Amino acid sequence: MSEWxxxxxxxxxxxxxxxxxxxxxxxxxxxxxxxxxPVLASQSVTEPDVQSVQVPGxxxxxxxxxxxxxxxxxxxxxxxxxxxxxFRHGEQGRLHNPEFTMLEWYRLGFxxxxxxxxxxxxxxxxxxxxxxxxxxxxDLVGDAxxxxxxxxxxxxxxxxxxxxxxRFFITDYPxxxxxxxxxxxxxxxxxxxxxxxxGVEIANGYWELQDPEEHRQRFATDAEVRQxxxxxxxxxxxxxxxxxxxxxxxCAGVAVGFDRLVMLAVGASDLSxxxxxxxx
Amino acid sequence: MATYSTNEFRSGxxxxxxxxxxxxxxxxxxxxxxGQAFNRVKMRNLxxxxxxxxxxxxxxxxxxADVIDLDMEYLYTDGEFWHFMKTDDSYEQVAAGASAVADxxxxxxxxxxxxxxxxxxxxxxxxxxxxxxxxVTDTDPGLKGDTANGGTKPATLSTGATxxxxxxxxxxxxxxxxxxxxxxxxSRAKT
Numbered sequence: 352m353s354e355w356x357x358x359x360x361x362x363x364x365x366x367x368x369x370x371x372x373x374x375x376x377x378x379x380x381x382x383x384x385x386x387x388x389p390v391l392a393s394q395s396v397t398e399p400d401v402q403s404v405q406v407p408g409x410x411x412x413x414x415x416x417x418x419x420x421x422x423x424x425x426x427x428x429x430x431x432x433x434x435x436x437x438f439r440h441g442e443q444g445r446l447h448n449p450e451f452t453m454l455e456w457y458r459l460g461f462x463x464x465x466x467x468x469x470x471x472x473x474x475x476x477x478x479x480x481x482x483x484x485x486x487x488x489x490d491l492v493g494d495a496x497x498x499x500x501x502x503x504x505x506x507x508x509x510x511x512x513x514x515x516x517x518r519f520f521i522t523d524y525p526x527x528x529x530x531x532x533x534x535x536x537x538x539x540x541x542x543x544x545x546x547x548x549x550g551v552e553i554a555n556g557y558w559e560l561q562d563p564e565e566h567r568q569r570f571a572t573d574a575e576v577r578q579x580x581x582x583x584x585x586x587x588x589x590x591x592x593x594x595x596x597x598x599x600x601x602c603a604g605v606a607v608g609f610d611r612l613v614m615l616a617v618g619a620s621d622l623s624x625x626x627x628x629x630x631x
Numbered sequence: 632m633a634t635y636s637t638n639e640f641r642s643g644x645x646x647x648x649x650x651x652x653x654x655x656x657x658x659x660x661x662x663x664x665x666g667q668a669f670n671r672v673k674m675r676n677l678x679x680x681x682x683x684x685x686x687x688x689x690x691x692x693x694x695x696a697d698v699i700d701l702d703m704e705y706l707y708t709d710g711e712f713w714h715f716m717k718t719d720d721s722y723e724q725v726a727a728g729a730s731a732v733a734d735x736x737x738x739x740x741x742x743x744x745x746x747x748x749x750x751x752x753x754x755x756x757x758x759x760x761x762x763x764x765x766x767v768t769d770t771d772p773g774l775k776g777d778t779a780n781g782g783t784k785p786a787t788l789s790t791g792a793t794x795x796x797x798x799x800x801x802x803x804x805x806x807x808x809x810x811x812x813x814x815x816x817x818s819r820a821k822t
Binding site: 398400401441442443444445446447500501503504505507508509511512528530545552555608 | 638659660661662663664665666667668669686688689
């Protein structure tokens, strides 16, 4: 007989529902608006290390709501969040699933330091309060200069796994790993942070880059890397750049892997224990 | 030559690494959100039994190893080779060297069935069943009236293996059931 039962226990799924409700109440209380942007759209990201699931005839399942939410912000939406599925091609493992739940939010007028405080408030609410430590990227992997990116990525992943149990904000990423964060005034590091809890990467946030020309340059660099690595070409999202040209207000934004947070909240060690149906 | 990509890796898959055939035990996907993806793989080297951990970039491919496990009947040894025969009525035989039978020699009994691992058709390992039944060839005399609750003694079996933990009531000529994974006495075999 076919395996029909859920991969998660009913008890875990009920706990998950409670955490979703708590997260929504947290934002409602802070007047952060819930938005719903397309999970299926004609365009997707250019980042070389994030692969989109292509849907023939339609475009791509979205890897994050980032571009759509930023278009909303440029159009006048106040601080807002989305709690919805996101998709990444080829990511499958204990801590990865091609479809996952992403909680992403943007705060007008915040910088990344203020946003880190808010992330900690939410995590304290969902997992219970605990202290947070700050580490720089260099604290974890040493001097990143002159080292190949793949070696750095592996060293970083292993350093995160190797952190003692606890909550760590990692800051000061090398400028070439800024993604869509601003570059700090030192010119060397990016205004980007990640949250690692008990060795698991939970959140990634930026003090958001606003300049459309710098976006265009970063997308061009992505395209070069994609070509070198023989990855699918991704078109630049012109609607997103047009919104930035119109003007996106200064803001900070962060994306949280909500399933991983649920996993930690219920004391599980594998996403299968908190996803209703895994690999269905 | 067949190859496997990291996204095809499964436990039990046989691959070539540094010239030796290996059995994949575990495969873990590792990826920082904004970074490159890797597969951290634990595998057992089938030539020496050692467990290796290697990290591959996701999407890399490695050569498949032509390794199969076959149930075969143990026939005899000529002192240099141990001869096994296929159980598919083909009567086809293979000769395993000392290194292939090293972990199994204590439990080899003629006409019993063993799992023979063939790499490019050469036997590289012989695995005994979890339990074998072997005759006692030497042990201290059994004590009358002794029960399973009494003390224990060592016994030598027909293969030359000596096992411990044998109850005192066991005599020469008795057939014992032995757990090959621990090398321990399980029970007296029903005859």
